[in-house]
Amino acid sequence: MENKNDVIEIRNLNKWYGDFHVLKDINLNVKKGEIIVVAGPSGSGKSTLIRCINYLEQFQEGKIVVNDIELSEDVKKIKAVREDVAMVFQHFNLFPHLTIVDNLTLAPIWVKNTPKKEAIATAMEYLERVGIADQAKKYPNQLSGGQQQRVAIARSLCKNPSIMLFDEPTSALDPEMISEVLDVMIELAQEHRTMVCVTHEMGFAKKVADRVIFMEAGQIIEENTPEEFFENPQSDRLKLFLSQILSH
Amino acid sequence: MAVYKKVETREAPSGSKGILHWLRDNLFSSPLNSAMTVLGIALLLWVIPPFIKWSIIDANFVGHTRADCTGDGACWIFVRAKLSMFMYGFYPEAERWRVNLVYLLFFVVIAAFKFLKSNGFKITIATLYFIVAFILIRGGYFGLPEIDTNKWGGLMLTIVISAVGIVGSFPIGILFAFGRASSLPIIRSVSVTYIEFIRGVPLITILFMSSVILPLFFPEGVTFDKLLRALIGITFFQAAYIAEIIRGGLQAIPKGQYEAADAVGLSYWQKMLLVILPQALKVAIPNLVGSFIALFQDTTLVLIIGLFDLLAMVQLTGSDSHWLGFETEGYVFVTIIFWVFCYSMSVYSKSLEKRFNTNLK
Numbered sequence: 001m002e003n004k005n006d007v008i009e010i011r012n013l014n015k016w017y018g019d020f021h022v023l024k025d026i027n028l029n030v031k032k033g034e035i036i037v038v039a040g041p042s043g044s045g046k047s048t049l050i051r052c053i054n055y056l057e058q059f060q061e062g063k064i065v066v067n068d069i070e071l072s073e074d075v076k077k078i079k080a081v082r083e084d085v086a087m088v089f090q091h092f093n094l095f096p097h098l099t100i101v102d103n104l105t106l107a108p109i110w111v112k113n114t115p116k117k118e119a120i121a122t123a124m125e126y127l128e129r130v131g132i133a134d135q136a137k138k139y140p141n142q143l144s145g146g147q148q149q150r151v152a153i154a155r156s157l158c159k160n161p162s163i164m165l166f167d168e169p170t171s172a173l174d175p176e177m178i179s180e181v182l183d184v185m186i187e188l189a190q191e192h193r194t195m196v197c198v199t200h201e202m203g204f205a206k207k208v209a210d211r212v213i214f215m216e217a218g219q220i221i222e223e224n225t226p227e228e229f230f231e232n233p234q235s236d237r238l239k240l241f242l243s244q245i246l247s248h
Numbered sequence: 249m250a251v252y253k254k255v256e257t258r259e260a261p262s263g264s265k266g267i268l269h270w271l272r273d274n275l276f277s278s279p280l281n282s283a284m285t286v287l288g289i290a291l292l293l294w295v296i297p298p299f300i301k302w303s304i305i306d307a308n309f310v311g312h313t314r315a316d317c318t319g320d321g322a323c324w325i326f327v328r329a330k331l332s333m334f335m336y337g338f339y340p341e342a343e344r345w346r347v348n349l350v351y352l353l354f355f356v357v358i359a360a361f362k363f364l365k366s367n368g369f370k371i372t373i374a375t376l377y378f379i380v381a382f383i384l385i386r387g388g389y390f391g392l393p394e395i396d397t398n399k400w401g402g403l404m405l406t407i408v409i410s411a412v413g414i415v416g417s418f419p420i421g422i423l424f425a426f427g428r429a430s431s432l433p434i435i436r437s438v439s440v441t442y443i444e445f446i447r448g449v450p451l452i453t454i455l456f457m458s459s460v461i462l463p464l465f466f467p468e469g470v471t472f473d474k475l476l477r478a479l480i481g482i483t484f485f486q487a488a489y490i491a492e493i494i495r496g497g498l499q500a501i502p503k504g505q506y507e508a509a510d511a512v513g514l515s516y517w518q519k520m521l522l523v524i525l526p527q528a529l530k531v532a533i534p535n536l537v538g539s540f541i542a543l544f545q546d547t548t549l550v551l552i553i554g555l556f557d558l559l560a561m562v563q564l565t566g567s568d569s570h571w572l573g574f575e576t577e578g579y580v581f582v583t584i585i586f587w588v589f590c591y592s593m594s595v596y597s598k599s600l601e602k603r604f605n606t607n608l609k
């Protein structure tokens with residue numbers, strides 16, 4: 001890696017869906033402990049970009065290096081990257097056939113061979129932290145959206161990842177549940193984990209982000225500190241975007 | 249300030265509850281419905297009394313030979329006399345306790361499943377059960393005399409064939425369903441070809457092929473048990489249907505489940521077996537059980553390759569010169585047995601569906 005502090009390095013990344021050029025020459029470096037917010041209109045490729053980082057999406061050109069491992073089709077490398085990169089999805093994606101606590105212990109038990117007792121103890125710790133420990137024996141569908149997303153965050157924390165990816169974690173939630181999830185995320189942000197968050201929660205961005213990135217049509221158009229990003233947008237496209245999301 | 253007086257709840261108007269209400273709602277809700285109801289009752293009146301007269305009132309229950317069947321009704325003495333043939337075929341009488349023990353163990357295992365939580369334990373116990381059942385029924389080990397498979401018959405053979413077909417086809421079907429959903433083109437096309445080929449061929453053909461053609465692939469002199477050949481044919485036949493049913497279940501699983509499983513770091517097989525398959529099976533339970541019921545009934549086809557299952561046993565005993573002309577009683581008896589088995593499977597399926605329902609609100 002060019003810079004020792006970089007935990008994610010994306011170089012000249014290009015990706016196509018058939019003929020559709022979804023990511024165009026993306027370059028991005030993320031330092032250890034840095035918190036990046038990615039914003040941009042729907043369909044601009046934000047999800048696709050962060051899903052490349054844990055190889056949920058393959059790409060045709062360029063390279064991505066995560067924790068000194070260059071991603072490729074090599075299953076071992078993918079596994080190694082995923083061991084340290086967690087992801088939280090827009091629609092939570094909890095496993096509906098498992099109880100909350102089983103959702104959390106599944107990967108530790110099967111991937112890391114953690115003894116069951118120990119895995120449960122860790123799971124309960126994280127559930128405690130997101131305030132859902134009393135629901136551990138329930139099934140996901142018995143919980144509200146905000147609770148489910150907090151469980152999903154707890155699940156992603158169980159492997160104690162150094163990098164966390166968030167793909168619009170609050171945009172499927174009813175308005176009154178957004179803050180309970182953001183509160184958890186803000187707390188995480190203060191723990192020096194590296195975070196890449198796709199979100200339009202500008203309050204969150206202002207409060208914790210080190211950098212905000214604006215994407216449009218598969219490109220990174222602008223990149224700045226939160227203050228400059230919101231107070232002093234450069235491109236017309238970003239000005240328009242900010243006026244649209246702020247008018248809500 | 250307005251003053252409200254408490255008003256007692258009124259009785260529901262008569263006719264909105266009780267049996268009359270139910271009758272009106274369900275049987276006489278429209279002229280067409282009423283006509284169907286009347287027709288249905290007429291049909292039942294026409295069919296049931298003569299059947300009761302034949303099967304109970306005029307029937308003969310006591311005695312030992314056909315000479316004891318004096319009335320006009322059914323001769324259940326025939327069924328009584330041949331009952332052990334219906335149940336065990338030519339399985340030697342002195343060894344039948346082994347089959348009964350396998351039945352008994354089955355219920356013990358089912359009861360044990362109720363108390364076992366760990367899936368690993370359940371799989372171990374089920375595997376052990378099948379090994380023990382095989383050793384008991386076939387013998388040849390631990391001083392149990394070996395019973396040649398051409399002596400197996402009747403209900404016992406029907407159950408053996410169905411059980412092996414169901415248990416064997418399940419994992420194979422799962423593999424082909426995964427194969428068909430695989431991202432690797434070779435695996436996908438092999439699976440599709442297999443599934444579509446088998447589903448385009450009737451079971452009878454598969455049975456003929458496995459009993460006539462399969463031996464051609466083996467060197468001369470290698471004899472290959474007839475029952476085993478049929479079991480292989482039936483298992484691979486059923487597997488194609490199971491694969492399609494499970495594929496239907498797989499398609500009901502949202503993409504996000506695969507992604508979440510990948511993201512937490514599960515391997516392909518862990519993802520498929522721990523996350524995707526349990527959900528797909530839950531969706532597929534009704535169809536799976538339906539298919540197993542169909543298989544149970546289809547096992548009767550083995551009589552055309554010379555195996556004597558329950559139905560074949562009735563045909564055979566019906567042509568016994570001492571008992572000519574009593575097949576009807578045999579067939580009624582077989583019908584009842586098949587119904588009991590299929591209905592039990594159906595009821596069990598309902599309870600499984602309930603047990604695996606985690607979409608609780």
Ligand SMILES: Nc1ncnc2c1ncn2[C@@H]1O[C@H](COP(=O)(O)OP(=O)(O)O)[C@@H](O)[C@H]1O
Pocket residue numbers: 017020022040041042043044045046047048049
């Ligand atoms: N599997 C796919 N096949 C084809 N096109 C896709 C696929 N996934 C996403 N796209 C397209 O790629 C573009 C970027 O999608 P996405 O990364 O989800 O955008 P965002 O998250 O910024 O809303 C969209 O135009 C979308 O329609």
Ligand SMILES: [Mg+2]
Pocket residue numbers: 046047048167168
């Ligand atoms: Mg998106």
